[in-house]
Protein backbone atom coordinates (compact mmCIF):
# COMPACT_ATOMS: atom_id res chain seq x y z
CA UNK A 510 0.00 0.00 0.00
CA UNK A 511 1.36 3.44 -0.93
CA UNK A 512 2.68 5.22 2.16
CA UNK A 513 1.66 8.68 0.88
CA UNK A 514 -2.02 7.67 1.22
CA UNK A 515 -4.54 8.93 3.72
CA UNK A 516 -6.22 6.07 5.59
CA UNK A 517 -9.84 6.71 6.54
CA UNK A 518 -11.11 4.43 9.32
CA UNK A 519 -14.88 3.88 9.11
CA UNK A 520 -17.24 3.74 6.15
CA UNK A 521 -20.23 5.73 7.43
CA UNK A 522 -21.35 9.00 5.87
CA UNK A 523 -18.46 10.82 7.54
CA UNK A 524 -15.74 8.42 6.39
CA UNK A 525 -17.13 7.98 2.86
CA UNK A 526 -17.76 11.66 2.19
CA UNK A 527 -14.44 12.60 3.81
CA UNK A 528 -12.72 10.16 1.46
CA UNK A 529 -14.63 11.56 -1.54
CA UNK A 530 -13.57 15.13 -0.77
CA UNK A 531 -9.91 14.21 -0.22
CA UNK A 532 -9.80 12.01 -3.30
CA UNK A 533 -11.55 14.73 -5.31
CA UNK A 534 -8.63 17.01 -4.40
CA UNK A 535 -6.24 14.43 -5.86
CA UNK A 536 -5.15 12.69 -2.64
CA UNK A 537 -4.67 8.91 -2.67
CA UNK A 538 -7.15 7.50 -0.10
CA UNK A 539 -7.78 4.09 1.46
CA UNK A 540 -11.05 3.55 3.34
CA UNK A 541 -11.09 0.77 5.92
CA UNK A 542 -14.49 -0.49 7.05
CA UNK A 543 -14.80 -3.39 9.45
CA UNK A 544 -18.08 -4.68 7.93
CA UNK A 545 -19.95 -3.32 4.91
CA UNK A 546 -19.74 0.42 4.28
CA UNK A 547 -22.80 2.47 5.12
CA UNK A 548 -24.69 0.02 7.32
CA UNK A 549 -24.46 1.60 10.77
CA UNK A 550 -25.77 4.88 12.17
CA UNK A 551 -25.65 6.66 8.82
CA UNK A 552 -27.98 4.04 7.36
CA UNK A 553 -30.27 3.98 10.42
CA UNK A 554 -30.84 7.74 10.65
CA UNK A 555 -33.84 9.70 9.48
CA UNK A 556 -31.92 11.98 7.13
CA UNK A 557 -33.43 15.32 8.16
CA UNK A 558 -31.08 17.94 6.72
CA UNK A 559 -31.36 20.12 9.83
CA UNK A 560 -30.73 19.70 13.54
CA UNK A 561 -34.09 18.75 15.12
CA UNK A 562 -34.17 21.91 17.25
CA UNK A 563 -31.53 24.15 15.64
CA UNK A 564 -31.99 26.96 18.18
CA UNK A 565 -31.00 24.68 21.08
CA UNK A 566 -27.53 23.96 19.70
CA UNK A 567 -24.18 25.65 20.10
CA UNK A 568 -23.36 28.00 17.21
CA UNK A 569 -20.57 25.56 16.25
CA UNK A 570 -23.22 23.03 15.22
CA UNK A 571 -25.25 25.76 13.50
CA UNK A 572 -22.29 26.92 11.38
CA UNK A 573 -21.70 23.43 9.96
CA UNK A 574 -25.43 22.81 9.47
CA UNK A 575 -25.95 26.02 7.52
CA UNK A 576 -23.04 25.34 5.16
CA UNK A 577 -24.19 21.76 4.59
CA UNK A 578 -27.82 22.68 3.93
CA UNK A 579 -26.73 24.83 1.01
CA UNK A 580 -24.37 22.16 -0.26
CA UNK A 581 -26.70 19.11 -0.15
CA UNK A 582 -28.51 19.67 -3.47
CA UNK A 583 -25.15 20.07 -5.26
CA UNK A 584 -23.75 16.99 -3.58
CA UNK A 585 -26.77 14.90 -4.58
CA UNK A 586 -26.55 16.18 -8.18
CA UNK A 587 -22.81 15.40 -8.35
CA UNK A 588 -23.38 11.88 -7.00
CA UNK A 589 -26.30 11.28 -9.36
CA UNK A 590 -24.16 12.30 -12.33
CA UNK A 591 -21.28 10.08 -11.21
CA UNK A 592 -23.26 7.00 -10.15
CA UNK A 593 -26.85 7.21 -11.41
CA UNK A 594 -27.96 6.71 -7.78
CA UNK A 595 -30.41 9.39 -6.64
CA UNK A 596 -29.98 10.38 -2.98
CA UNK A 597 -33.48 11.92 -3.15
CA UNK A 598 -33.05 15.26 -1.42
CA UNK A 599 -36.72 15.95 -0.67
CA UNK A 600 -37.53 19.55 0.25
CA UNK A 601 -40.75 19.49 2.29
CA UNK A 602 -40.30 22.03 5.10
CA UNK A 603 -40.74 21.10 8.77
CA UNK A 604 -43.59 21.88 11.20
CA UNK A 605 -42.95 21.85 14.96
CA UNK A 606 -46.10 21.48 17.06
CA UNK A 607 -46.67 22.53 20.68
CA UNK A 608 -43.06 23.51 21.38
CA UNK A 609 -42.22 24.61 24.92
CA UNK A 610 -39.51 26.98 23.69
CA UNK A 611 -41.30 28.46 20.68
CA UNK A 612 -40.31 32.03 21.50
CA UNK A 613 -36.62 31.05 21.78
CA UNK A 614 -36.95 29.37 18.39
CA UNK A 615 -38.43 32.50 16.84
CA UNK A 616 -35.77 34.74 18.45
CA UNK A 617 -33.05 32.48 17.10
CA UNK A 618 -34.60 32.58 13.62
CA UNK A 619 -34.67 36.39 13.65
CA UNK A 620 -31.03 36.58 14.82
CA UNK A 621 -29.82 34.02 12.27
CA UNK A 622 -32.10 35.16 9.43
CA UNK A 623 -33.83 31.79 9.06
CA UNK A 624 -37.34 31.86 7.63
CA UNK A 625 -38.89 30.12 10.65
CA UNK A 626 -42.33 31.51 11.50
CA UNK A 627 -45.48 30.94 13.56
CA UNK A 628 -48.39 29.47 11.64
CA UNK A 629 -52.06 29.15 12.49
CA UNK A 630 -53.17 25.56 13.09
CA UNK A 631 -55.80 25.94 10.38
CA UNK A 632 -53.02 26.61 7.88
CA UNK A 633 -51.07 23.59 9.12
CA UNK A 634 -54.11 21.37 8.70
CA UNK A 635 -54.57 22.62 5.18
CA UNK A 636 -50.94 21.95 4.34
CA UNK A 637 -50.79 18.60 6.20
CA UNK A 638 -54.30 17.06 6.02
CA UNK A 639 -53.52 13.87 8.04
CA UNK A 640 -52.32 15.83 11.11
CA UNK A 641 -53.97 14.76 14.38
CA UNK A 642 -56.15 17.08 16.44
CA UNK A 643 -55.24 18.30 19.90
CA UNK A 644 -52.30 20.52 18.99
CA UNK A 645 -52.46 24.15 19.99
CA UNK A 646 -49.56 25.93 18.27
CA UNK A 647 -47.15 25.49 15.39
CA UNK A 648 -44.06 26.98 13.81
CA UNK A 649 -42.81 26.20 10.32
CA UNK A 650 -39.49 26.35 8.53
CA UNK A 651 -39.82 26.11 4.75
CA UNK A 652 -36.95 24.74 2.70
CA UNK A 653 -35.92 22.01 5.18
CA UNK A 654 -35.13 18.82 3.28
CA UNK A 655 -34.61 15.18 4.08
CA UNK A 656 -32.17 12.96 2.26
CA UNK A 657 -32.77 9.26 1.66
CA UNK A 658 -29.68 8.29 3.60
CA UNK A 659 -29.38 4.62 2.52
CA UNK A 660 -29.34 5.85 -1.10
CA UNK A 661 -26.85 8.59 -0.27
CA UNK A 662 -24.53 5.95 1.18
CA UNK A 663 -24.99 3.71 -1.84
CA UNK A 664 -24.12 6.64 -4.10
CA UNK A 665 -21.04 7.56 -2.03
CA UNK A 666 -19.80 3.97 -2.07
CA UNK A 667 -20.30 3.70 -5.83
CA UNK A 668 -18.61 7.06 -6.46
CA UNK A 669 -15.57 6.00 -4.43
CA UNK A 670 -15.35 2.63 -6.16
CA UNK A 671 -15.18 4.44 -9.51
CA UNK A 672 -12.22 6.64 -8.48
CA UNK A 673 -8.77 5.43 -9.44
CA UNK A 674 -7.09 7.05 -6.40
CA UNK A 675 -9.44 5.37 -3.86
CA UNK A 676 -9.27 1.87 -2.39
CA UNK A 677 -12.28 0.77 -0.35
CA UNK A 678 -11.45 -2.18 1.86
CA UNK A 679 -14.53 -3.65 3.55
CA UNK A 680 -14.40 -6.40 6.20
CA UNK A 681 -11.16 -4.81 7.39
CA UNK A 682 -11.30 -3.98 11.07
CA UNK A 683 -8.69 -1.59 12.38
CA UNK A 684 -7.27 -2.84 15.67
CA UNK A 685 -4.73 -0.17 16.51
CA UNK A 686 -2.23 2.34 15.16
CA UNK A 687 1.38 2.22 13.94
CA UNK A 688 3.89 4.87 15.06
CA UNK A 689 7.08 6.47 13.90
CA UNK A 690 8.28 8.13 17.09
CA UNK A 691 5.12 9.87 18.33
CA UNK A 692 3.72 10.20 14.86
CA UNK A 693 0.86 7.93 13.82
CA UNK A 694 2.01 6.32 10.59
CA UNK A 695 -0.64 3.72 9.78
CA UNK A 696 -2.94 1.09 11.22
CA UNK A 697 -2.89 -2.52 12.34
CA UNK A 698 -5.46 -4.97 10.99
CA UNK A 699 -5.80 -8.65 11.82
CA UNK A 700 -4.37 -9.41 8.40
CA UNK A 701 -1.35 -7.12 8.72
CA UNK A 702 -0.28 -3.49 8.73
CA UNK A 703 -0.96 -0.58 6.39
CA UNK A 704 1.39 2.40 6.47
CA UNK A 705 0.16 5.84 5.47
CA UNK A 706 1.03 9.52 5.57
CA UNK A 707 -1.93 10.12 7.91
CA UNK A 708 -4.95 8.43 9.41
CA UNK A 709 -8.48 9.85 9.80
CA UNK A 710 -10.61 8.32 12.53
CA UNK A 711 -14.28 8.42 11.51
CA UNK A 712 -15.54 5.30 13.19
CA UNK A 713 -18.73 6.86 14.57
CA UNK A 714 -19.79 5.59 17.99
CA UNK A 715 -16.76 3.23 18.02
CA UNK A 716 -14.15 5.99 17.62
CA UNK A 717 -13.45 6.14 21.37
CA UNK A 718 -12.56 2.45 21.47
CA UNK A 719 -9.76 3.01 18.98
CA UNK A 720 -8.45 6.13 20.71
CA UNK A 721 -8.31 4.17 23.96
CA UNK A 722 -5.53 2.07 22.41
CA UNK A 723 -3.47 5.31 22.53
CA UNK A 724 -4.43 6.02 26.14
CA UNK A 725 -6.70 8.90 25.10
CA UNK A 726 -10.29 9.33 26.28
CA UNK A 727 -12.60 10.62 23.58
CA UNK A 728 -15.97 11.62 25.05
CA UNK A 729 -18.00 9.93 22.30
CA UNK A 730 -20.55 7.36 23.44
CA UNK A 731 -23.16 5.26 21.66
CA UNK A 732 -26.71 6.61 21.94
CA UNK A 733 -29.21 4.11 20.56
CA UNK A 734 -32.02 5.37 18.36
CA UNK A 735 -34.93 3.27 17.09
CA UNK A 736 -37.11 4.12 14.08
CA UNK A 737 -40.17 2.62 12.41
CA UNK A 738 -41.29 2.74 8.79
CA UNK A 739 -44.72 2.84 7.14
CA UNK A 740 -45.65 2.64 3.49
CA UNK A 741 -48.33 5.20 2.56
CA UNK A 742 -49.73 6.80 -0.58
CA UNK A 743 -47.19 9.10 -2.27
CA UNK A 744 -49.14 12.24 -1.33
CA UNK A 745 -50.06 11.15 2.21
CA UNK A 746 -47.66 13.40 4.09
CA UNK A 747 -46.60 16.62 2.31
CA UNK A 748 -44.19 17.91 5.01
CA UNK A 749 -42.12 16.76 7.98
CA UNK A 750 -43.89 17.14 11.34
CA UNK A 751 -42.48 17.03 14.85
CA UNK A 752 -44.19 16.99 18.27
CA UNK A 753 -43.07 15.88 21.75
CA UNK A 754 -39.64 14.89 20.49
CA UNK A 755 -41.00 12.51 17.82
CA UNK A 756 -41.04 13.22 14.09
CA UNK A 757 -42.49 11.87 10.86
CA UNK A 758 -40.47 12.13 7.64
CA UNK A 759 -42.01 11.54 4.20
CA UNK A 760 -39.86 10.06 1.44
CA UNK A 761 -40.68 10.89 -2.17
CA UNK A 762 -42.31 7.49 -2.79
CA UNK A 763 -44.70 7.65 0.20
CA UNK A 764 -42.59 5.80 2.77
CA UNK A 765 -42.95 7.56 6.14
CA UNK A 766 -40.29 7.18 8.84
CA UNK A 767 -41.15 7.84 12.47
CA UNK A 768 -38.46 8.31 15.09
CA UNK A 769 -36.79 8.17 17.35
CA UNK A 770 -35.77 6.91 20.78
CA UNK A 771 -32.73 8.18 22.70
CA UNK A 772 -31.28 5.34 24.79
CA UNK A 773 -28.01 5.07 26.71
CA UNK A 774 -27.57 1.28 26.64
CA UNK A 775 -24.01 0.79 25.41
CA UNK A 776 -23.37 -0.90 22.06
CA UNK A 777 -26.60 -2.94 22.03
CA UNK A 778 -28.67 -2.07 18.97
CA UNK A 779 -31.41 -4.67 19.23
CA UNK A 780 -34.85 -3.21 18.33
CA UNK A 781 -37.30 -3.64 21.26
CA UNK A 782 -41.04 -4.22 21.53
CA UNK A 783 -41.31 -1.38 24.03
CA UNK A 784 -39.85 1.14 21.58
CA UNK A 785 -42.05 -0.20 18.79
CA UNK A 786 -45.19 0.39 20.88
CA UNK A 787 -44.03 3.84 21.96
CA UNK A 788 -43.09 4.93 18.40
CA UNK A 789 -46.41 3.61 17.05
CA UNK A 790 -48.30 5.58 19.73
CA UNK A 791 -46.40 8.76 18.78
CA UNK A 792 -46.97 8.14 15.08
CA UNK A 793 -50.72 7.67 15.59
CA UNK A 794 -51.00 10.79 17.73
CA UNK A 795 -49.24 12.83 15.05
CA UNK A 796 -50.98 11.18 12.08
CA UNK A 797 -54.03 9.16 13.21
CA UNK A 798 -54.50 7.51 9.79
CA UNK A 799 -51.35 5.49 10.52
CA UNK A 800 -53.52 3.31 12.82
CA UNK A 801 -54.68 1.64 9.62
CA UNK A 802 -51.18 1.35 8.15
CA UNK A 803 -48.73 -1.50 8.63
CA UNK A 804 -45.30 -0.97 10.16
CA UNK A 805 -43.03 -2.45 7.48
CA UNK A 806 -39.68 -1.74 9.14
CA UNK A 807 -38.21 -1.28 12.62
CA UNK A 808 -34.50 -0.83 13.32
CA UNK A 809 -31.96 0.78 15.60
CA UNK A 810 -28.67 2.57 15.14
CA UNK A 811 -25.96 3.92 17.43
CA UNK A 812 -25.39 7.66 17.24
CA UNK A 813 -21.89 8.89 18.07
CA UNK A 814 -22.93 10.99 21.09
CA UNK A 815 -20.57 13.85 21.99
CA UNK A 816 -20.81 16.70 24.55
CA UNK A 817 -23.30 19.28 23.17
CA UNK A 818 -23.24 17.43 19.84
CA UNK A 819 -20.12 19.34 18.72
CA UNK A 820 -18.04 17.00 16.52
CA UNK A 821 -14.28 16.50 16.79
CA UNK A 822 -12.59 17.65 13.58
CA UNK A 823 -8.83 18.15 13.37
CA UNK A 824 -5.43 16.66 14.17
CA UNK A 825 -4.79 15.08 17.57
CA UNK A 826 -2.06 17.27 19.11
CA UNK A 827 -0.55 14.39 21.12
CA UNK A 828 -0.29 12.19 17.99
CA UNK A 829 0.58 14.09 14.80
CA UNK A 830 -0.60 12.20 11.75
CA UNK A 831 -3.84 11.17 13.45
CA UNK A 832 -6.94 13.19 12.53
CA UNK A 833 -10.46 12.99 13.92
CA UNK A 834 -13.79 13.45 12.18
CA UNK A 835 -16.30 11.95 14.61
CA UNK A 836 -18.86 12.62 17.34
CA UNK A 837 -21.65 14.06 15.17
CA UNK A 838 -24.31 12.71 17.55
CA UNK A 839 -27.86 13.41 16.26
CA UNK A 840 -26.75 15.45 13.23
CA UNK A 841 -24.19 13.46 11.29
CA UNK A 842 -26.15 13.45 8.05
CA UNK A 843 -26.76 17.18 8.02
CA UNK A 844 -23.27 18.04 9.27
CA UNK A 845 -21.37 15.64 6.99
CA UNK A 846 -20.70 17.95 4.01
CA UNK A 847 -19.31 20.83 6.08
CA UNK A 848 -17.39 18.51 8.43
CA UNK A 849 -15.69 16.73 5.54
CA UNK A 850 -14.93 19.97 3.71
CA UNK A 851 -13.42 21.44 6.89
CA UNK A 852 -11.31 18.33 7.44
CA UNK A 853 -10.01 18.55 3.87
CA UNK A 854 -9.29 22.30 4.31
CA UNK A 855 -7.24 21.62 7.43
CA UNK A 856 -5.38 18.63 5.98
CA UNK A 857 -4.49 20.36 2.72
CA UNK A 858 -3.70 23.79 4.20
CA UNK A 859 -6.69 25.48 2.53
CA UNK A 860 -8.65 28.41 3.98
CA UNK A 861 -11.22 26.77 6.27
CA UNK A 862 -14.92 27.23 5.44
CA UNK A 863 -15.65 27.99 9.11
CA UNK A 864 -13.54 28.80 12.17
CA UNK A 865 -12.07 25.39 13.05
CA UNK A 866 -11.40 26.19 16.74
CA UNK A 867 -14.65 24.82 18.29
CA UNK A 868 -14.13 21.39 16.69
CA UNK A 869 -10.42 21.03 17.46
CA UNK A 870 -9.51 17.95 19.52
CA UNK A 871 -6.96 20.11 21.39
CA UNK A 872 -7.99 20.26 25.05
CA UNK A 873 -11.08 18.09 24.50
CA UNK A 874 -9.52 14.64 24.98
CA UNK A 875 -8.91 13.12 28.41
Ligand SMILES: Cc1cc2nc3c(=O)[nH]c(=O)nc-3n(C[C@H](O)[C@H](O)[C@H](O)COP(=O)(O)OP(=O)(O)OC[C@H]3O[C@@H](n4cnc5c(N)ncnc54)[C@H](O)[C@@H]3O)c2cc1C
Pocket residue numbers: 518519520521522523524541542543544545546547548549550551552553554555556557558559681682683684711712713714715716719733734735736768769770809810811812813835836837838839840841842843844
Ligand atom coordinates in the same frame (compact mmCIF):
# COMPACT_ATOMS: atom_id res chain seq x y z
C1 LIG B 1 -32.43 6.74 14.72
C2 LIG B 1 -31.47 7.78 14.23
C3 LIG B 1 -31.98 8.91 13.59
C4 LIG B 1 -31.10 9.87 13.10
N1 LIG B 1 -31.60 10.92 12.39
C5 LIG B 1 -30.75 11.84 11.85
C6 LIG B 1 -31.26 12.88 11.06
O1 LIG B 1 -32.46 12.96 10.79
N2 LIG B 1 -30.37 13.82 10.58
C7 LIG B 1 -29.04 13.75 10.85
O2 LIG B 1 -28.29 14.63 10.41
N3 LIG B 1 -28.54 12.73 11.59
C8 LIG B 1 -29.35 11.78 12.10
N4 LIG B 1 -28.87 10.77 12.86
C9 LIG B 1 -27.45 10.79 13.25
C10 LIG B 1 -26.54 10.29 12.14
O3 LIG B 1 -27.08 9.10 11.63
C11 LIG B 1 -25.13 10.08 12.71
O4 LIG B 1 -24.66 11.23 13.36
C12 LIG B 1 -24.15 9.76 11.56
O5 LIG B 1 -24.66 8.72 10.79
C13 LIG B 1 -22.78 9.41 12.07
O6 LIG B 1 -22.02 9.01 10.95
P1 LIG B 1 -20.62 8.28 11.14
O7 LIG B 1 -20.07 8.04 9.78
O8 LIG B 1 -19.80 9.05 12.11
O9 LIG B 1 -20.99 6.91 11.89
P2 LIG B 1 -21.49 5.51 11.32
O10 LIG B 1 -22.47 5.65 10.24
O11 LIG B 1 -21.90 4.70 12.51
O12 LIG B 1 -20.19 4.90 10.66
C14 LIG B 1 -19.08 4.46 11.41
C15 LIG B 1 -18.47 3.31 10.65
O13 LIG B 1 -17.23 2.94 11.26
C16 LIG B 1 -17.10 1.53 11.19
N5 LIG B 1 -16.12 1.10 12.20
C17 LIG B 1 -16.24 1.13 13.54
N6 LIG B 1 -15.13 0.66 14.13
C18 LIG B 1 -14.27 0.32 13.13
C19 LIG B 1 -12.96 -0.24 13.10
N7 LIG B 1 -12.29 -0.54 14.24
N8 LIG B 1 -12.37 -0.47 11.90
C20 LIG B 1 -13.02 -0.16 10.73
N9 LIG B 1 -14.29 0.36 10.71
C21 LIG B 1 -14.89 0.60 11.89
C22 LIG B 1 -18.52 1.04 11.46
O14 LIG B 1 -18.70 -0.30 11.03
C23 LIG B 1 -19.35 2.06 10.69
O15 LIG B 1 -19.61 1.63 9.37
C24 LIG B 1 -29.70 9.75 13.32
C25 LIG B 1 -29.20 8.60 13.94
C26 LIG B 1 -30.07 7.62 14.39
C27 LIG B 1 -29.51 6.37 15.02
